[in-house]
Amino acid sequence: MQLQKKLSLKNIPENSEAEILYVPEHSLLAPLGLRKGKKIKILSSQAWNGPLVVEIEGRQIALAKDIAKDILVRHEVLTHAAI
Secondary structure, eight states: EEEEEEGGGGGGGGTTTEEEEEEEOOOTTTGGGGTTEEEEEEEEEEETTTEEEEEEEEEEEEOOOOHHTOOEEEEEEEOOOOO
């Protein structure tokens, strides 16, 4: 079973994929491919408030976590049905 959760991009686990629902107005985000409806994969989350590394449209991008927290995504979570 899959549940869909709306979360901040900053809170998505590594190696997960999500769909972008909202991107704040920022002159650099749209040219990087960060737009509503796009699929994004979280590659890594660096420690000590380091960047969040994501893949979108085949490109890897490092985002500051203070920017990533304002990007909302839909994340599908796989759940195990009770047996």
